[in-house]
Amino acid sequence: MASKPEIGFCGLGAMGFGMATHLVTQGYTVTGFDVWAPSLDKFKAAGGIPSTSLSESAKDKQFYICMVATAQQATSAIFSDDGILKGLPKGATLVLCSTVPSAYAKTVERDLKFVGREDVFFIDAPVSGGAIRAADGTLSIMAGASPAAIEKGKWLLEELSAPEKLFIVEGGIGAGSNMKMVHQVLAAIQILSLSEAFGFAAALGLNGKDAREAVIASEGWSWMFENRSVRTLAEDYFPGASAVTIILKDTGIITQTSRQHLFPTHLVNTAEQVYLQALTRDYGSNDDAGLVRLWTSTPVSSIDASSLSASDKESKLALVISLLKAIHLVAAVESISFAKHVGLPLQQLYILAKDAAGGSKMFEKYAPELIALLEGGSGEGEPVKLASFTEELSKAVDKAQEVKCPLYLGGTTLSLLLAAKGAEDGAGLKELLSVYVGR
């Protein structure tokens, strides 16, 4: 481009502030709006132009980014009397980066027409990656829109994302939000599975540090486990990097959308009930790595495991790993089959999720086969023996019952494996998929 265009921005929270100031450091003139005055002061200090009016922040801006927290806030920001549309010039590009239901993004598209602003190039582009990557301009972005809107706004999405982390999702408005949603299926399950694993380890008398080391080196690995467990061991929950209410907002989008699509998201549903349980314990604003407190009030890094023999310790760690492996396998099935159900390109989900916050060893290993099966192929690679997953998880659940440890995800996972007749010889991913998509 000849000269750098001016950009309007609203929502200067942890993520939005990073994104907006990154654009400033890249030499853009960015006018930022937020309802919280201190954020505006901070933004000014970082070189941005603060604005106390949404319409003013959008005035003469050919590009505008909306990064508010919720769909309700987005509606108010865009459509209110003194909102973004009031200031936004004809033919401008409006990028909604908030995580919202796909159906909501479609509503915005419809309402833009309804209020006579079909001139606006609207892009549905939720992001992932956390505040640090937001500030570095290395986010993952999942964007859906008309080809014309993508053409207009792609350079801006590129400024905010890492190379190879910008995913233009086919399917128009809503496809970006759907892609984020099916990624969050993995995230929502794996945020809880790590606390469940630490809770189980504690009930078995294992020290959290040993559990972390063993899981990270195993097929039970997930990105969330490696990331969150640092805070779990340090009891760094206050306020922490990612509050329980944030993942709860995402599970709300997932389970609401799954109800609308009449598709069962068994494990996310289970996780959501436990997240709601955490609210009743007043853990909502704490970091989600602190959910282990639903299992034990003892700091997991302080558990004395010195009386365990080496072989006893090893067999107990194996149970914890078996638990995670089985949960993450079914999480992959839940995410990918839901993606298929809402019409997303599965190969793109695979590329996106395997290196993102939803990644796990199980996803990376089995997603290709799952995708092949869902796309009508016969599958490829070594057949998965569900029987071994079922048998190993069954041992873990047996043991948990003995030591009186609730395994919310583990129990649901075993029920699903059994429903898939997963213990039978020859049962594989096809049988497991059938629990979600029918036979």
Next chain:
Amino acid sequence: MASKPEIGFCGLGAMGFGMATHLVTQGYTVTGFDVWAPSLDKFKAAGGIPSTSLSESAKDKQFYICMVATAQQATSAIFSDDGILKGLPKGATLVLCSTVPSAYAKTVERDLKFVGREDVFFIDAPVSGGAIRAADGTLSIMAGASPAAIEKGKWLLEELSAPEKLFIVEGGIGAGSNMKMVHQVLAAIQILSLSEAFGFAAALGLNGKDAREAVIASEGWSWMFENRSVRTLAEDYFPGASAVTIILKDTGIITQTSRQHLFPTHLVNTAEQVYLQALTRDYGSNDDAGLVRLWTSTPVSSIDASSLSASDKESKLALVISLLKAIHLVAAVESISFAKHVGLPLQQLYILAKDAAGGSKMFEKYAPELIALLEGGSGEGEPVKLASFTEELSKAVDKAQEVKCPLYLGGTTLSLLLAAKGAEDGAGLKELLSVYVGR
């Protein structure tokens, strides 16, 4: 019988004491053993003969009843060096009334042979009905054994049970325990569903008394709801009539057996995790009617609902009822399909459970159709419209999400209905059964 035979008895807990003293009042000479001395004193005061030795309590007794708490205790009582078998004369009848896994009852049968006591007529006869009915001799009894053992011991089972409440279950040793187990599938789900319903009602701002009245008059009724809700409203949890640890023992039998049979018991699994959660909150020894405290610390009978309009109240109560109806429908499917899987006579389960602690309006209404479907018939009566259950439960789950109320059973139930494609036109019980037994 010419003269009343002497009876030996061990396990003078709440149930056992009632049973043993009932036999005393019927004119039998009963020698009772317990490890807890005060129980022996009480038994003596009630006209029994106390014994501090198991072998002594069994000496010369042609009939012996074992009513200890667990399988481990039973093994010790029967087989230890100074145990029941040491005293029990040749050809005696030994009745095990404890609730144990079916596989355990079969182990006892095998071990009796192994130790050379195939002369003993062994009966597997778990009971149900609570301490009051135990003392009245009006228990429900589910008995399995060889025809010869049943012939020997039937009179004694009749003394302890109400007319028409003695169920001789075909299938030999283990069949009685299996029948008790599938009945407890209903009990275990419905004990939790009442607390979940009260928790949901509280989150909706309803008073517990209104909720109770509405549910009892509705299709959401269950025996457990009517029975336990008296204590829920009165906060009568300490120690209460039935501790959480008691139902947790039963869920342990159910889920262990279901794992061995590779059969999914989705809702019992969900309930079990919540019962284990209750242990972490130190509610284990409290009455299970106090599980509502997992949802709210406010006494549910003290909630001020006066600001709700009549129509608002009615629509909120309807949500609570929808929740219970759907859970109890799937509970019926889970119990009956598990019964089929372990080879029990389904019609007998129906007769037994509909008027027992596992009873519910949904079970009574839909069990006949479910049984017909499982027995290869085409079903009978009005077709069930799963779509209406799915739609109504979906509304309740939506609302629960809005008010941040965990619905463990409700969420799992909805996932199962969706997995059965229960929202589709024409979906019925056959489709719902398929989630458990395959298509």
